[in-house]
Every structure is written in structure tokens, then in C-alpha cells.
Amino acid sequence: MNYRHAYHAGNHADVFKHLVLTRLIALMSRKEQPFAYLDTHAGLGLYDLRGDQATRTGEWLEGIGRLWQATDRPALVDDYLRVINRMNPDGELRYYPGSPELSRRLMRQQDRVLLNEKHPEDGQLLKDNMKKDPRVAVHLGEGWHVPRALLPVPEKRAVMLIDPPFEQLDELQRCAKALKEAISRMRQTVVAIWYPIKDPRALRRFYQDLAGSGAPKLLRVELLVHPVDTPDSLNGSGLAIANPPWGLEEELRELLPWLAQLLGQTRGGWTLDWLIAES
Numbered sequence: 489m490n491y492r493h494a495y496h497a498g499n500h501a502d503v504f505k506h507l508v509l510t511r512l513i514a515l516m517s518r519k520e521q522p523f524a525y526l527d528t529h530a531g532l533g534l535y536d537l538r539g540d541q542a543t544r545t546g547e548w549l550e551g552i553g554r555l556w557q558a559t560d561r562p563a564l565v566d567d568y569l570r571v572i573n574r575m576n577p578d579g580e581l582r583y584y585p586g587s588p589e590l591s592r593r594l595m596r597q598q599d600r601v602l603l604n605e606k607h608p609e610d611g612q613l614l615k616d617n618m619k620k621d622p623r624v625a626v627h628l629g630e631g632w633h634v635p636r637a638l639l640p641v642p643e644k645r646a647v648m649l650i651d652p653p654f655e656q657l658d659e660l661q662r663c664a665k666a667l668k669e670a671i672s673r674m675r676q677t678v679v680a681i682w683y684p685i686k687d688p689r690a691l692r693r694f695y696q697d698l699a700g701s702g703a704p705k706l707l708r709v710e711l712l713v714h715p716v717d718t719p720d721s722l723n724g725s726g727l728a729i730a731n732p733p734w735g736l737e738e739e740l741r742e743l744l745p746w747l748a749q750l751l752g753q754t755r756g757g758w759t760l761d762w763l764i765a766e767s
């Protein structure tokens with residue numbers, strides 16, 4: 489396990505993923521009934537952008553660094569920015585929330601946050617970072633076991649983020665398998681899989697696997713910062729979202745053109761379509 493998310497925290501892929509996550513949480517919160525948030529590959533929870541690892545890559549400068557400076561932000565960014573503002577009360581951008589911290593801060597008293605991280609050091613840091621919040625449970629185990637270990641949840645409503653490091657060649661296939669498992673255990677689970685846009689051939693196979701997952705509905709959303717065929721580069725990233733809450737598609741159609749323009753490097757772009765349309 490070589491991957492450490494601290495090198496990449498706040499980059500364009502994190503901004504895209506985390507913004508969509510904030511909208512999922514907001515839309516799930518429209519109903520009073522509680523829901524659970526499950527994070528299979530949770531990372532540390534929060535990050536210091538002035539720390540050694542983030543400084544070495546400087547990736548955040550082209551991600552949250554750009555959004556922080558933007559003056560024309562749409563209202564759909566408010567929840568995300570509110571969390572970051574509260575973490576940086578002096579107005580200087582330094583601390584950045586990972587998916588655990590974002591969800592913890594946005595979820596309600598009646599909701600639960602179930603986090604899993606396998607890296608022993610990062611897992612311990614995650615535990616330390618989350619220990620004051622009684623709604624949060626941290627597991628230090630295998631992320632691919634989360635669907636069968638934790639689903640179905642008693643709340644009967646859940647958002648699950650699947651966000652592996654993509655260090656292993658089979659991780660796209662594992663994501664599709666985890667989706668299938670999650671849906672078979674609790675059909676209405678909102679599952680969001682993050683994936684890198686690097687290798688168009690591997691993605692074609694992944695899309696086929698997703699389309700055969702048995703999910704009732706599956707939305708595909710992608711944000712590009714370089715042309716999709718640029719070799720040896722992270723050209724953007726995608727989220728495949730099973731059972732997206734009503735209203736998400738419209739919100740993303742409003743948000744993505746702005747985000748693509750903000751985060752595009754050699755060329756920004758976005759796509760949104762249904763891999764499985766509602767029957």
C-alpha cells in the first residue's frame with residue numbers, strides 16, 4: 489500500500505468528487521428519516537495543504553486553490569465552501585476536508601457515518617481525527633468487504649462512496665463487483681464510485697461492467713481537465729452514481745459547465761449521461 493492521499497488532497501479530482509458528495513448529502517437530507525454514509529476507502533479525513541506531502545506536489549493549487557479564489561461561485565457550491573471556511577476561520581486556506589470530514593460536518597444528528605481505511609497509519613490518524621463525534625464509527629479493515637459487512641443498514645437509506653487508490657490493475661473491476669454486491673444487499677443504496685480518466689480502453693470495459701451491475705439507475709458524470717486522449721496523464725475523473733436522488737441530474741447540469749471552466753488546464757470539459765436509465 490504505497491498510496492497516500494495527502495499528496496493529492498484538494499486536487500481537481502477531489503474538488504469534483506467532494507462537491508458531488510455535498511450535493512448527495514444535501515438531497516438525501518430533504519427527508520427527515522436518518523441515513524448512513526459509508527466510505528469504503530476513507531483516507532485520513534482531513535489534510536494540511538501546507539504540510540510536506542501536499543506541498544511536494546502542489547496539486548491542490550489547481551483544484552481547491554482555484555475554487556477558493558473564484559468570485560463567481562454558484563450557490564450549489566455553498567455547502568462545500570461553508571465546511572472549508574469553518575476549517576479555516578482566519579480566511580487563509582490551509583486545512584482541507586476529506587470525504588469523512590465533509591460528510592461528518594454536513595450530516596445531521598440522526599444520521600450515521602461509517603468509515604473504513606486499511607492503511608494502518610492513515611487509519612489511526614482517521615480514528616484520531618473522528619474520535620470526538622459519536623455519530624462516526626471507524627473500521628480499520630478491507631474496503632472491498634464493506635458492502636457485505638455493513639449492508640443492509642437499519643436506516644434503510646444509505647450513501648456509499650467507493651474511492652480506491654487505483655494502485656492495482658483490477659480495481660475498476662472490483663468497483664463494479666462492489667456495486668453489484670451493494671445493490672444485491674440493499675437495492676436502494678446510493679453508490680458513488682470515483683474513477684480516474686486515464687486509460688480509455690480500460691474504461692470501456694468498466695462501463696460495460698457497470699451497465700451489467702443490476703443497479704435500478706446509474707448516472708455517469710465526468711469532469712475533464714485535459715483532452716481525454718492525452719497520454720500518461722490524469723485527464724479528469726468520473727463518478728458512477730447508482731440510485732442518484734431526485735434533483736441531482738439537474739443540479740449537476742448547472743454546476744459542471746462552471747466547474748469545467750474553473751478547473752480545466754489544457755482543456756476543460758464535462759459529460760453526464762445514464763449508463764442505466766430508469767425502466
Ligand SMILES: C[S@@+](CC[C@H](N)C(=O)[O-])C[C@H]1O[C@@H](n2cnc3c(N)ncnc32)[C@H](O)[C@@H]1O
Pocket residue numbers: 489491492493505527528529530531532533585586587588604605606607610629630631632651652653
Ligand atoms: C483516494 S484515497 C481516499 C480519499 C477519501 N475517500 C477522500 O475523498 O477524502 C484511497 C484510500 O484507500 C486506502 N486503501 C487502499 N487500499 C485499501 C483497501 N483495500 N481497503 C481500504 N482502504 C484502502 C488508501 O490508504 C487511501 O487512504
